[in-house]
Amino acid sequence: xxxxxxxxxxxxxxxxxxxxxxxxxxxxxxxxxxxxxxxxxxxxxxxxxxxxxxxxxxxxxxxxxxxxxxxxxxxxxxxxxxxxxxxxxxxxxxxxxxxxxxxxxxxxxxxxxxx
Amino acid sequence: xxxxxxxxxxxxxxxxxxxxxxxxxxxxxxxxxxxxxxxxxxxxxxxxxxxxxxxxxxxxxxxxxxxxxxxxxxxxxxxxxxxxxxxxxxxxxxxxxxxxxxxxxxxxxxxxx
Numbered sequence: 001x002x003x004x005x006x007x008x009x010x011x012x013x014x015x016x017x018x019x020x021x022x023x024x025x026x027x028x029x030x031x032x033x034x035x036x037x038x039x040x041x042x043x044x045x046x047x048x049x050x051x052x053x054x055x056x057x058x059x060x061x062x063x064x065x066x067x068x069x070x071x072x073x074x075x076x077x078x079x080x081x082x083x084x085x086x087x088x089x090x091x092x093x094x095x096x097x098x099x100x101x102x103x104x105x106x107x108x109x110x111x112x113x114x115x
Numbered sequence: 116x117x118x119x120x121x122x123x124x125x126x127x128x129x130x131x132x133x134x135x136x137x138x139x140x141x142x143x144x145x146x147x148x149x150x151x152x153x154x155x156x157x158x159x160x161x162x163x164x165x166x167x168x169x170x171x172x173x174x175x176x177x178x179x180x181x182x183x184x185x186x187x188x189x190x191x192x193x194x195x196x197x198x199x200x201x202x203x204x205x206x207x208x209x210x211x212x213x214x215x216x217x218x219x220x221x222x223x224x225x226x227x228x
Contacts, residue, residue, distance in 0.1 A: 032214060043204060043218045044159070093158060097214055104149075104216055106158040 002028045004096050006107025013084055013114055021079045023094035023107045030096035033077035034104070035069060038091040050077055084114040117142040119207050121219025129227055134195050136222045138205035139187040145207040149216075150179060150190050153202045162203075163190070195226045 003026040013019050023033060032051050036044040048064075050056040050071035058064045068080040077096075081088055093109040118141040128134050140148075146167035151159035165172045165179045165188065172179050176195075181188040192199060205219040 034216060043220045046215060046217065049215060091156070095216065103161070103164075108158050109156070111156070 002096075002098075002103070002105040004030070004094060004105045004107040006094055006110060008110055009108060010111040011113070013112070015085055015114055016083055018080055018082045019084055019112060021081075021092055021094075021110045021112075023077050023079075023096065025075045025096050025105070028096075028098050028105075029074040030077065030098065030105075031074065032097045033069075033071055034095040034097070035067075035077075035079050036093045036095065038093065038109075044093065047079075081112065084112070086114045088112065089114045117145055117207055117209060117215065117217040119205060119217050119219040121205050121222060123222060124220060125223045125225070127225045127227065128195050130195060130197060132195055134190075134192045134199070134224055134226075136190045136203055136205065136224075137187060138189070138207075138219045139185075140207040141186065142207070142209050143183075143186065144209040147208045148179070148181060148188050149206050149208075150177075151204045151206065151218075153204060153221075159204060192224075195224075197226050197228050200224055200226045 005024045007022050035047045037047050038044045046059050047062045048056045048058045050069045052071050052074050056069035071077040094107040095104045097104050121138045149164035150162050152162050153159045163177050163179050165181050176193045178191040203222045206216050208216045
């Protein structure tokens with residue numbers, strides 16, 4: 001079945017630094033990648049949608065200059081949290097879809113802790 | 116945009132009993148409704164889904180029903196087992212609006228032995 005590899009699985013960084021999270025579709029072409037954030041005991045909140053080769057579309061309230069998304073190829077999308085602060089600590093997870101089929105494949109998630 | 120409401124937020128049942136989780140959605144253009152099970156710190160796992168041209172779907176102990184007119188859908192788990200304990204999320208998507216998958220708030224299911 002479809003597999004999305006997400007790295008790193010966890011990361012601890014200092015306030016003010018940047019962190020990059022990668023999602024790779026291993027056996028299919030991810031035409032669209034969705035990035036979610038999940039705080040403890042809460043739902044998955046959609047942050048942004050990116051289509052290969054296009055600029056990402058951000059949900060209301062999500063700072064596009066803080067959460068940089070790149071989807072340069074059909075198999076790789078990255079989320080960079082810039083100038084991270086403790087309130088950015090969360091579980092970030094990507095989900096890839098292929099225009100030719102229903103269904104979404106989730107990455108394994110990244111636990112970000114900003115200290 | 117789409118808005119998905121899910122109830123209850125927590126549900127506790129005895130092993131062997133049934134569990135029902137209900138969701139409503141707002142966008143009549145939504146046409147795909149998956150259900151996910153998420154264990155702590157893990158990715159959501161698809162357990163069952165239903166498309167808007169179907170009213171009910173069953174897979175062993177799990178079933179989902181969809182009422183397009185009322186814009187609500189439900190997850191039914193029969194003969195619950197302790198390993199069913201997890202957080203369950205409903206979701207809705209409209210492929211006509213960019214394919215965004217929008218989640219409900221989640222239900223924490225606890226199955227007591």
